[in-house]
Amino acid sequence: MKSAGFAVRGVIxxxxxxxxSHEQRLDLLGFLGARGMNTYVxxxxxxxxxxxEAGVQGLGELAARGRQAGVDVIHCLSPGLSLRYSDAGDVQALCVAFERAMEAGAxxxxxxxxxxxxxLRHPRDAAAFDDLAAAQVALIEAVFARTGRLIVCPTVYCGTGDDPYVRALSLIDARIDLFWTGRSICSATIxxxxxAAVTRTLNRAPLYWDNYPVNDVAMGHELHIGPYRGRDRHLYRFATxxxxxxMELYESSKIAFATVADYLRDPEGYDxxxxxxxxxxxxxxDGADLAAYRLFADNVRGSCLEPYDAPRLTGVLEQWAFERESGDAVAADRLLAEHAxxxxxxxxxxxxxxxxxxxxVAEARPWxxxxxxxxxxxxxxxxxxVRPHPRRPAPKRVFGDCLEEFSW
Structure with missing residues (x-):
């Protein structure tokens, strides 16, 4: 299968x-490597x-397992809420923390x-820098000088890229990768x-932090196990x-990850x-487990990438309604009972x-x-x-809500 040019293919x-857990991360590295992925963040x-106080406990074992699997382990820190950009001690402490991660094998x-x-929230930072972007540029360059390989997630990480903050941040060394999530935090399409527009603004091809299958915060009621979709088949031309x-649901995330791996391996031929x-x-x-899970999975497909939650069930309900409206209630109810x-x-x-x-299965028990x-x-x-409601609204996304398309 041909390579499409994505230099970074992985999971964050x-x-x-x-x-x-540490054990799940070790398992993930083998899972990714076996499917042609090369990065775990x-x-x-x-x-x-x-x-x-962040340590590097377990990082050495992860890095070693990653090397065996052909997967780079990238170690991230998030200092933005408490670090003082103008404080040389804070900057030094952050650089040392990153250096320790590199020494451990990252x-x-x-x-x-x-x-x-x-x-800028600290008065001394506001006195030392014109704005947040200027402070972050100084911090980024200090860290990059000490580490040599750096990925940055900017404070503005989605949209069209036409933003003063983004333009200012684009002045950092072109060897530094910048995360981007697309038009939105959870982008339906990229x-x-x-x-191409974001590449021009950032002065580099972005590294997409794609917020799928994540289901945190407001998405916690959704189980994101549908396929990866909505990404241009030529995206590799303008993406690192x-x-x-x-998701927090590690085993369930693997289903989407496997489809992401297929796309990244061959985006032009991906189905x-x-x-x-x-x-x-x-x-x-395989066997009975797969047959049962396929039926279940087809009823929980809704996400930012997929507007329809239960396509097969929706089709059955539509046929049931048609048969009843046509006067054959027995056939309609037989069809619905068989599917149920x-x-x-x-x-x-x-x-x-x-x-x-x-x-x-345990992870998916509530669903x-x-x-x-x-x-x-x-x-x-x-x-x-009974007869269906005479007015049929648009299909709902949640499985249980599909039943509300009809009145009984």
Whole structure:
């Protein structure tokens, strides 16, 4: 399979919530390497308040495992909330922390300046620098001089790039990579025109920190296990690479990660649906487990990348409504009952039957329980022989809400 030119292909642990365990990170490195990925970025938000005391425990083992798998381990720190840019001692302490990470085996380091106020907060900083961008440029150059390989997440990291802060930050050394998330924090699409415009503004091709399949903060009710989509097939022409931000749900994240790997390996030939089917078999296994999980997964596809939560169920409901409106209520209810029983059998197997990937199923239990409740409601509806609501609103994204398209 041909190489499409993404220099960086990987995953970033950059979500809000409980970080992955050391054992999960070790497992991830093998998972990534086996699928042609070459980068793991350690950047969990829960580590942010402790940058001054941040150690490198476990980093050496991660770095060694990464080298075996062909995966660079990038160690990040987030000093933006407490570091004083004008304080030489603070700058020195940050540089030393990064140097220790490099000595422990990190292939590079990341300076995360995201999700902080877009202004200088310390009076001495305000007296020493014209604005936040000027202070950060000085800090970035000091760190880069001590480390040699640096990735920076700027405070403004999405949009069109036409921003005074972004233009000022673009003056840093061109060898420093800059993270970018696209038009939005969670971008539904990343197209070539936007990527080209951002490349011109940043004076370098961006390294996309892609916020999928992450489901933190307001997205916590969503289970992001659908395929990677909406990225231009020629994005590699204006991107250093892509690192996909995972969910706190480590095992579930692997499904999306496998599709990301397929895209990064061959973006021009990538087919989201084909990749997704392979990913499900790859992560879930085969046999009854796979058959049941596929039915479940098709009902929780909604995300910033996918507006429809349950395409197959929506089709069944549409056909059910049509048959009832045409006067064949028996056929309509038989169709709905048959599909409901199929869904119930899948839920029963995953929730109570023997499964090989028990950690994967355990993570999804809240969604599986909702899936089962929805299937029971469908079966009850099929037995009631009632007419659907005459006005049918647009499909909903949440599985349970799909049932509200009809009145019974």
């Amino acid at each position: 642990e950059g979500f809000y919530g409980r970080p992955w 350690h950047a969990p938000k829960a580590d942010r308040p402790s940058w001054r 292939a590079g380091v990341g300076l995360l300046l995201d999700d902080i106020p877009l202004r 197209d070539l025109a936007d990527a 690479g892509v690192v996909a931000n995972g 989201p649906e084909e990749s997704w089917q392979r990913a499900l078999a790859d992560v879930v296994g 029983r199929e869904l119930l059998a899948a839920a029963e197997h995953l929730l109570r039957g023997p499964v090989r990937r028990s950690a994967l 599986l329980e909702e899936f089962e409740r929805g299937a029971l409601a469908l079966l009850a509806t099929a037995r009631q022989n």
